[in-house]
Amino acid sequence: MNEQEFDRMLTKYADVVVKVGLNLRKGQKLSIRAIIDDAPFIRKVAESAYKAGAKYVDVLWNDERISRIRFEHADPETLGEVPNWLLSRYEDHYQNGEAELAVYSTDPDLLAGIDPELIAKERTARAKKFEPLRKYENVSNWCVVATASPAWARKVFPGLSTEDAQAKLWEAIFNSCRVDLPDPMQAWYDHRDNLIKYKNYLSAKHYSALHYKAPGTDLTIGLPEKHVWQGAEASFKNGITCIVNIPTEEVFTLPDKDKVNGVVSATRPLNLMGALIEDFSLTFENGRAVKVTAKRAKAICAN
């Protein structure tokens, strides 16, 4: 893909995110969380959002390297410090029913070698700080998308140069997000209709349980009697319906919390906010995790 073609694809991707993912309403503000490596994509999103009538595009940039520098050099006693303005920014946002885009492209090895106790301390403090935000559940349209950051791309395509690895990862993202199709918007509306068909089919079946079998996995998940299947779209209190994950292929429902039994094993690494966890398994008895095995069990337990 040459530079011009890549630019065209990035523009189409941004349009999919703003129109299908967020379904941004004219006059809404758009809040974005991104890392500074995401700048080329975020600029496209900002342009698309302003063209769609956004009142303001408010980008909260983060630099992952500085997050790591804090763990490396700050006095551990200070890791509970979370700025007040972050909370007021979100409260203002939710109270006004604004749109929110979260862009994920975390370096999978960002916190490699950092003491999990320190990571847990920082995360616990943030979670506690943001507790007042729980009451704003489902107030406004949001969307989560991914970008091909250099670090993530290098991890996924280790044999290639950073540039080639990023190009490959972008191709995979464009493909999975239907951006490479002639009419991505229509493709998404068709896909949404398809997922709605599946979720309605499953809801109508009233299954009593799901049974998952695979190497290392034998798990039974009981379902509540009146469970319903969800997927594709979500609707919010500000009246907007949108597709909150780009891409999404899932339909999902709620388990009966007391009827989960068996073992589930991960066959892919899990990137938990910069800590990579591999080869882990969870054993459940009546909904309680009774055993955890993992290469980095400490990191799992701390979270």
Place this chain on the structure above:
Amino acid sequence: MNEQEFDRMLTKYADVVVKVGLNLRKGQKLSIRAIIDDAPFIRKVAESAYKAGAKYVDVLWNDERISRIRFEHADPETLGEVPNWLLSRYEDHYQNGEAELAVYSTDPDLLAGIDPELIAKERTARAKKFEPLRKYENVSNWCVVATASPAWARKVFPGLSTEDAQAKLWEAIFNSCRVDLPDPMQAWYDHRDNLIKYKNYLSAKHYSALHYKAPGTDLTIGLPEKHVWQGAEASFKNGITCIVNIPTEEVFTLPDKDKVNGVVSATRPLNLMGALIEDFSLTFENGRAVKVTAKRAKAICAN
């Protein structure tokens, strides 16, 4: 300068900024305003600050390109929109006597071609929003420094590649900031003592007026009877004294606002928040500007 040498200089520069420029106190939070291109330097500052005992380094990143995209594509009616959280962030900052670093490396052509009326509208709204911050004057230590951003470097060294231009501009910054001396800290303390000597000398002279003569300039500035000269250091209500501009070569005093007469002409372009103003002159009569000439007079008048 090879990569390793550059890294060493950037580390020394960050240390000068944290120790001499901010005189950061152990346990202080440090708030930083920077553009995302500044990341390599800001990471060094964060490391230096945490090593000096900073409680938290809070970087407010901005992307200049998105600032421009707003002017290009947003509904002009929305340009008065300024997020509330920006104000609460600063209020929190000042109320707690925290340290603040502003990093300037603006693209001199950032807003070229944008209607000055739109720029004025956005700036007026910001100024109005931040009015409540005026009461916090001199509460806490701050510092302003520069970095060699790609756009600024290309403007200053137009014949070179971006990479070479940045290297040249960094060299100039390291030199003017005494970072290339064997002991930059001591060099700054010596320089400060020197400036203090000059300001005391000038204060003792009790001059009645300053007369500036140069091509295009013939300006007389009357001084109040009890004027004093300042420079080098500033002291703040949180008890910290520091050198707020890195670099600084100036000593300064207050004019008598009714006793400024004559013409002053700019011989260098002025970068006013992304709008470049060239070849401008101001004519004063008894302290009032009675005539303004400029290539972009509209932009000047709007501000």
